[in-house]
Amino acid sequence: xxxxxxxxxxxxxxxxxxxxxxxxxxxxxxIIFLFNNAFKPLNELFLFPPRIFVQHPTMYNFEQLxxxxxxxxxxxxxxxxxxxxxxxITTFSVxxxxxxxxxxxxxxxxxxxxxxxxxxxxxxxxxxxTVAIPRYLIVSGLGLKNSYLAHILPFxxxxxxxxxxxxxxxxxxxxxxxxxxxxxxxxxxxxxxxIIPLTSPAVATxxxxxxxxxxxxxxxxxxxxTKETMKTLAYYVExxxxxxxxxAQISIASSIGLLMFLPNLIIFLxxxxxxxxxxxxxxxx
Amino acid sequence: xxxxxxxxxxxxxxxxPIVSYGVRLRQFARECWSDRLSYLFLAPFLLCFICFxxxxxxxxxxxxxxxxxxxxxxxxxxxxxxxxMFTQDVVFMKYTIPNTLKFAIVVGPGGxxxxxIFAWLIHQLPKSIRDYFSLALYAPSMVAGxxxxxxxxxxxxxxxxxxxxxxxxxxxIIESPQLWxxxxxxxxxxxxxxxxxxxxxxxxxxxxxGLQTVNTELYEAGRIxxxxxxxxxxxxxxxxxxxxxxxxxxxxxxxxxxxxxxxxSGLTGMTITPQYAxxxxxxxxxxxxxLRYEWGYASALSVVLLLLSYTIMKLCYKVFGTKEDx
Numbered sequence: 001x002x003x004x005x006x007x008x009x010x011x012x013x014x015x016x017x018x019x020x021x022x023x024x025x026x027x028x029x030x031i032i033f034l035f036n037n038a039f040k041p042l043n044e045l046f047l048f049p050p051r052i053f054v055q056h057p058t059m060y061n062f063e064q065l066x067x068x069x070x071x072x073x074x075x076x077x078x079x080x081x082x083x084x085x086x087x088x089i090t091t092f093s094v095x096x097x098x099x100x101x102x103x104x105x106x107x108x109x110x111x112x113x114x115x116x117x118x119x120x121x122x123x124x125x126x127x128x129x130t131v132a133i134p135r136y137l138i139v140s141g142l143g144l145k146n147s148y149l150a151h152i153l154p155f156x157x158x159x160x161x162x163x164x165x166x167x168x169x170x171x172x173x174x175x176x177x178x179x180x181x182x183x184x185x186x187x188x189x190x191x192x193x194x195i196i197p198l199t200s201p202a203v204a205t206x207x208x209x210x211x212x213x214x215x216x217x218x219x220x221x222x223x224x225x226t227k228e229t230m231k232t233l234a235y236y237v238e239x240x241x242x243x244x245x246x247x248a249q250i251s252i253a254s255s256i257g258l259l260m261f262l263p264n265l266i267i268f269l270x271x272x273x274x275x276x277x278x279x280x281x282x283x284x285x
Numbered sequence: 286x287x288x289x290x291x292x293x294x295x296x297x298x299x300x301x302p303i304v305s306y307g308v309r310l311r312q313f314a315r316e317c318w319s320d321r322l323s324y325l326f327l328a329p330f331l332l333c334f335i336c337f338x339x340x341x342x343x344x345x346x347x348x349x350x351x352x353x354x355x356x357x358x359x360x361x362x363x364x365x366x367x368x369x370m371f372t373q374d375v376v377f378m379k380y381t382i383p384n385t386l387k388f389a390i391v392v393g394p395g396g397x398x399x400x401x402i403f404a405w406l407i408h409q410l411p412k413s414i415r416d417y418f419s420l421a422l423y424a425p426s427m428v429a430g431x432x433x434x435x436x437x438x439x440x441x442x443x444x445x446x447x448x449x450x451x452x453x454x455x456x457x458i459i460e461s462p463q464l465w466x467x468x469x470x471x472x473x474x475x476x477x478x479x480x481x482x483x484x485x486x487x488x489x490x491x492x493x494x495g496l497q498t499v500n501t502e503l504y505e506a507g508r509i510x511x512x513x514x515x516x517x518x519x520x521x522x523x524x525x526x527x528x529x530x531x532x533x534x535x536x537x538x539x540x541x542x543x544x545x546x547x548x549x550s551g552l553t554g555m556t557i558t559p560q561y562a563x564x565x566x567x568x569x570x571x572x573x574x575x576l577r578y579e580w581g582y583a584s585a586l587s588v589v590l591l592l593l594s595y596t597i598m599k600l601c602y603k604v605f606g607t608k609e610d611x
Contacts, residue, residue: 017414020406024421027482030436031424037439046446101330110320111313116331123338124536125598127543129567130587133580134344135337142336157333160487187322209487212427238434238551257435264427272416279494283529284536284602 031261038062038258045250061255074228076236080259083233086151087214087263094210095203097156102165102202103195107177117166121284123159128219139224150224151232155214161206167281168202169195204271205278212264233260342591348584355578366585377586380561381569384473385546388565391477393542393597396484397535403485404492405519419493426486434551437479441465441552466553469562476552476563480545488534488541495530499523532605539594539601547571566590 032052037045039057065076104110105117128135135154144150172195180190196203221235237256268275317324349366351359370377407418428436440448443464450462465471503522512518524531549563550556556571558564566586574583 013409016406016409020403020410020418023403024418027425027485028421030433030440030482031428033436033439034428037435052448097329097333100326104323104326108320108323108326110323111317116327119334119339122595122598123334124533125539125594126338126342127540127594128337129544129547130570130590130594131341131345132570133574133584133587134341134348137344138336138340153333154337156329157337159334159338162330187326191326253435261428265424268420268423268427272420275490276419276494276497279491279530280498282491282494282533283527284532284605 034254034257034261037254040254042251045254061251065252065255074231078229079231079233079236082151082229082231083215084263086148086220086232087211089148090152090155090214091207091210093152094156094158094161095206098158098161098165098206099196099199099203100191101162102169102199103191105162105166106169107172107174120159120163120166124163124284126159128154132219132223136223145224146227146230148230151214151220151230154220155210155217158206158210161210163284164206164278164282165199165202167283168199168278171281172198201274201277202281204274208267208271208275211267215260215263345584345587345591348581349588350585351581352579353581353584355580359581362581366582367589369582370585370589376561376564377569380564381566384561384563385565387473388477388480388546389542392480392484392545393538395477396481396541397488397538399481400485400489400534400538401492401531404489404496405523407493408496419490422485423489425483426489428483433479433483437475437552438466438554441475443467467559469558469560472549472553472558472562476548479552480542480548483545484538484541486537486541488537491530491534491537492527495527496523498530499526528605528607532601535601535605536598539597543567543590543594 029052036052036054038061039059040054041056041058041060044051044055105113105120139145139150139154144153177190177194180194185193216234217232218234218238221231225231233256237253237260240253240256348359350361350363352362352366353359403422407415407422410418425433442448442450443462443466445451445454445462447462447465449465450459453459454462463471465475499522503526504518507518507522512521546565546567549558549565549568550571553559553563556568556576558568566589570583570586570590573579573586
């Protein structure tokens, strides 16, 4: 296949690149739109006929965001703090918990292992939305309402992260770990000094996936939080866009849209190569 | 009087099977104890897994057999919820099921096939420029959710400021602005297009990874064996070689399709869409759970959804599952 391509480097390859570039631009349209809208002054947001590209970029929307919301009951910065705090803590905990589970499921032998693996494989298709009511009952039963734990704990049960970790650790040679054991290394030492450094691509991938899910999540804020001060930025955006938008709100919404997207993009760009590397081992066998 | 401990009784029993049970049980306990570190490592995940996934599913199944309004204690009513669902719930039969099927059949397999086609096309490019294209295709799934509704509401806005209206007006295709999101005729189509846009997620990346694992020597061998074109190559070599990744992304496609179901309320800003045009099972569950507080019936609906996705997943395992001898 590669050979055949080198021969016909001229036409088919160029047309493929052109075609994919077209598709790529088409796919990127909403993002281009998001970036431009965030910097449009008010009169351009309501311009007729509408333009995608911004003519006179300003920071007006961001100023509005800070001014308008700092006067409100809960300042915007509080939502932002909640979101960033929760996303960081959750991502970190998910990584630790999933790597530990993945290591044990991959390299240790014990009873129930096959059973637990089977449960995880089925749970890969699990979506929290389907069982929102029982989850709500459990969270309020445990007395976690209006606490950060209710934002964090449900995400720790992440079958996808554990699965990716397990598949990745599978390809670390077992003799390496046995050799370390012969030299007197404890399980804890093996885990910290061998497993964690070798799994960095999988860790990066799980980090991207988890961060995105947590940062975008509104379920936690809508269902488990009654105090406005405990809600997240994603919830604030949703509340903002679901209300009938006035002039000020459109301007704030467009700046906040960019704020919702940027952290995801930055994290993805940082870890992109490692992500593909992990996906080499993502197969379900 | 001599007291006899239960274990002694067991050991002193002459019948062989009981002895072996007792011994086995003790050995089992000893093995569990010697594996305690494994269980300790697994504990944090397992606890959350049980708490927030297994128990909720069990509770949902139990609640589906009750009538429960969230305040009084659930009252057991057997399978009446399910009977009501399939015989009397007019909205469910008339709108929810057809809409859900239409949405799921287009978005699930559609997104899956597109993911594969684009992953394959990108794989044909030289390594140096691959990353840019995969980023471009993956990017929409990063914006998915709340931020995206803003983009779409502006694009499909019903007045002439909406981008789509503006383009179509200037091309002369329509004569007056269309209420894209409020018109039942268009809503479903728009929902499908928007979801397809964001469907190149983790599954797409898994396929990109999978394509790299295919042994390139197989292509040479295939050509000797008489494979003529790329299509045959994909069918006979590429897909069988990356079955595990295909299966993983199939599961992710199912998850994506279920999650995307609630997009209609994001687009229209209404929980119940006009004339139930975009009413899929997610909205139906939300309606009964958080607007009518009929939690028993809502749970029955979620059980149906869980069963449905489980069946589809089993089907995917049948198609892409690796046999023992492979």
